[in-house]
Amino acid sequence: MDNATNALSSLGGITSVARVEGVLFDIDDTLVDLKSAAIKGFHLLTAEDFENVPMDERHRIARDYADDGAGAYERYMSGELTFLGQRVERIKRAYGLAGLDAPPAEALGGWCASYERAARSVWAPFPDVHRCLDELDAMGIPYGAVSNNVESYQREKLGAAGLERISILVGSDTAGAPKPDPRPFHVGCRLLGTSIGTTLYVGDNPINDVQGARDAGLIAILLNRAPDHKNDSGKCIENLASLPRLIAGNTRFLGAPGCE
Template sequence: MTTVKAILFDLDDTLWPIAPVIAQAEVTLHAWLAEHAPKVAQRFTIEELRARRMALLERQPEFHLDLAKLRRAGLRAAFAHVGEDEAIVEEAMRHFHAARNAVTPYDDVLPGLLKLREKLTLGTVTNGNADLELVGLAHHFKVSLAASHFGRAKPDPAIFLAACEALGVAPAEAVYVGDDLRLDVEGAQKAGLRAVWMNRTGSSAHLEAGVRPDAICATLDELMDWIAAQLEE
């Protein structure tokens, strides 16, 4: 088997939990709107703004590539609907962006990345809008690709292959680690990478989905053990 030279990580729900962060960021944004765009906050609840975004996404599925662009478009539509000044939408987005990146990595992440960096080159591939500079983890990764900037999203093989090329490794020399069976595991495997399912919840969803990860890990400690075994082969 080809030696592992690089590891590529998904971000949201792989290196940190994201649902509670997004929920809090939406609360923070709505409070900001109540102060700076009161007609929007009075007319639409958080849930109503979310429902409008989902309806917009259904009409324009291309927004799947960039959920920040979707949120911006949703806010512009809400502002226009109530006659608020759309000039402050960008400020609202900056406020949300900061709150969205107030993530807390899982306990195993920081020590795990430090150890993995000693032997392997690290990178990230994400469909999300996390800002690794704001999160404070950018320095761990040689390459970071986001679908919104690259123009293609997981599970498209192109984004995995581009990350491997940027790292200077062949797909067979790279391992992708992520929490989503279809986007992460199947996507990476179809691009020729080995794929580890980061299953922090103990789910058996892979059995129902018919997906066969190269490994299943609950923590970066387990990932390091598996990687060590691959390096010894």
């Protein structure tokens, strides 16, 4: 088995291809810095109510909100909660962590609308994204995005973040199921015009992104931007700057599990 085949085998159990022919990305906290936007929006909306909460505790609660410590988003993906409902659950948890009563039910809709405007105003790509996409363009490698949110909302997010260049987008609604179901990955490959076994998926979630993509037959690699993020998924990268180089020389995928 040659080095390129070994390289791809180490990523996704694929042993029949010689190179990556297309790339699919997750969006939230892979291309768009959603966590930073969520934290900024949360601080803005809670500034008055949390004025007596110590600042370090406010930061801790904001991070918990951004990380969905309530586990509400998965309940939304499973159909148990609406999109507004999952956000309400996160708000209630945040206020509870601060020892405060959450806004009354009749005010929560307005809170969520104001939060949405605040977060949208600071949606932005990570600094390494455009350079990575420029290099993929130069290499002639098509790319797109597969996300666990509705397509229309994520398309607005890409536009607000200045990533309109990503024209191929699959949402959980248009695919008929969220990741890690194989359908979103397969629809993405079809839209890219690449075979499943030669398409690389890049995302920040070890289960929904990496394991889901591998189970669907794609090559997959974890984007591990957080230095304290526990990685049990084998090979990973710490940013997107190194991705084109790894694709151009597949042998760089070889070696012990870990991040580059």
